[in-house]
Amino acid sequence: MQHEFDGLIGFGGAARAPFAADPTASRGRLHPEPASPTRTPFQRDRDRIIHSTAFRRLNNKTQVFLYDEGDHFRTRLTHTIEVAQIARALARALRLDEDLAEAVALSHDLGHTPFGHAGERALDRVMSPYGGFDHNAQSLRVVTKLERRYPDFDGLNLAFETLEGLVKHNGPLLAPGADAATLPAAIRAYSAEQDLELATFASAEAQAAAIADDIAYDAHDIDDGLRAGLLSVDGLREVPFLAEIMAAIERAHPGVTGPRLINEIVRRVITRMIEDVIGESLRRIVAADPRSISGVRCLGRPLIGFSEEMAAADRAVKAYLKQNVYRHDRVMAVMRSAEAVLERLFERYFSDAAALPDEWRPSPDDADPARRARRIADFLAGMTDRYALREHKRLFDAWPDLG
Template sequence: MTLKDVGYGAQERAPFAQKPFESRGRLYPEASSPTRTPFQRDRDRIIHSSAFRRLKHKTQVFVYHEGDHFRTRLTHTIEVSQIARSLARALRLDEDLAECLALAHDLGHTPFGHEGEDVLHECMAAFEGFDHNAQSLRVVTSLEQRYAEFDGLNLAWETLEGLVKHNGPLVDAQGNPLGKFAGSKLPYAIRRYQESHDLELATWPSAEAQAAAIADDIAYDAHDLDDGLRAGLFAIEDMREVPYLADILAEVDARYPGLEESRRIHEIVRRSITRMVEDVITEALKRLKEVDPQSIDDVRRADRCLVDFSPEMAVAERQVKKFLFARVYRHEDVLAVRRQVARVVRDLFAGFMQRPQDMPKPWDKGLEGCSEAALARRVCDYIAGMTDRFAIDEHRRLFDDTPELG
């Protein structure tokens, strides 16, 4: 007796949701599980991966030494997962697929947050660059080497599709790159994988993937406000500059006059999450009614994203991001640390390119006679997988002038 035999997953899902037992399968065929759907199985593989565990010590905004209460990539990922499941439940989607995509979306991030990504992209400029989303695909299809029969995690087609396309189509109908890749090439990892396993890059992903993508934005905005406030990078009153935040602040102060600051912060953050989640649900239901998709392929062929902010909330969300950019990401205290960690990544890349034998086993193997591009990709993979702490330790092992991040 299997889950499919007892009708698991047949109830309560919308016609345009991904059906758990109608997956297109895996690159390497495997027998189905009698106790888990394909997406539950994918979720479990992601959680048990080495890359997932390393998220615990990878920076979100604040480097690991700066305090125990700031978000890391792991805590951010858990928050995205919770919001994605909430959206999927409200829209009658496959919650397991939405959760799976949320859990996997940051597996390719470098140490030291976006600064690490920017510097690694700069180091790889002559070798097709670096992109954290493409690196996530590389992690789950190649770099995780745990299973006897294949490299990677051998995830379902729908999981890989959503991981790569969660922000929308990557190419137009003629195969020309779109968005940030317009006028150039798609990232190396995506192009290479596409050669063996077509992820239909010109279509929208599933509604589950769209839910995971917008959940990332909601979580990011809320927790960066929270962490920025608790780090003292700006004051609560500064949020009155943003109408959306000013309205939430007025609501909290009217209901709880004289509330202590830590509780006041939490009330602001939780209300922001609630407002954005409810807005996405309302807007998604409106768009779904207009498009009336009767299958998941109708979602893929739609002319727009179906799970997104309303136009009004999209404006408000951009204002929040603009505020965070000025007050948090470009704050001098944050920039000072970013400059230090940038040097760590540059030094590591240059050092390993000159002396690849300094990489530990098995990273140093099989490089004899390889091209400079192949060596650069190996070095890039090694550094991208590092945690903040390990990157600092590796720098101390190889150099005499490792910066103190205090």
């Protein structure tokens, strides 16, 4: 199958699309650095992200199921790798910069807490008097402030295009002329140093990373839900999109069961969604005819996305997973306990700074409660599941019962 737009072929070895991010025309870094003789700016960003401590910690952070519930369930790290693979596939087919798409995908969850979204809910509650907590803003904070690997600056000093993609991969954060006071504090603070143009869309590469996140979520949460026994193969037929896939598998492979069937379902979900995004995005590209990355940013709507039919299927899959996996009594019981762990740790650290490791303790002359709270939130958000549980045991002499 081939698609063509403006003389470029949708698959094969054609040149980069005119609206793709061009690494030779990058807007650069907040702190200027000499160019690399062997890597583009986006390749360097990808490598910096992979070598960061925050990236390594994703290996022991919950996606849906806790790390000790089974070796085959996704962690935040394996989810991130799957998103990066899908993002690269989309970028390759659409003639985008694969390295930028991968860098955005690899960085998009660096700010996630232990215990998945339960940890984010807990931190947002305890931080509500101090500006709240948002994992996307925390990801920006990680790569611009909290990683300390270089002698001349905090953070990873990523290129403008990677940072804007991280912050805006799900779309503009501000309506034109809107007040930035509504934004998370970390994003407002960084915007004072470097304007990420929060009222525009990000690059097509960042949009590819965002839709890759949706595809990965749908596919791997079906997989993990089936393996955990929270979903049944027959139950998937409640979703018309999945029922169609099941029928096609039964026609092609009558009698297939067990892991082979599960893997075939997941493979076909990913394939159908990727092919839909490529076809729909090519149609949008032909209609919009963007001639530069600026044309993508100012288009006023996403350039990369699902067709209306597949968007409806995506919503149906997510609603099914929400009801049958994320809100399952077994999962909810564990996550309520996990939220309580982080809330207790926050309260202890806030009332007793000596309970924090030396490098995380506020200075004696720092009496501002908001700054103290944010420092504790940074520490808690960076924890792995296991480290949070160990800290609970150290401070309260009890291992939490997570069900």
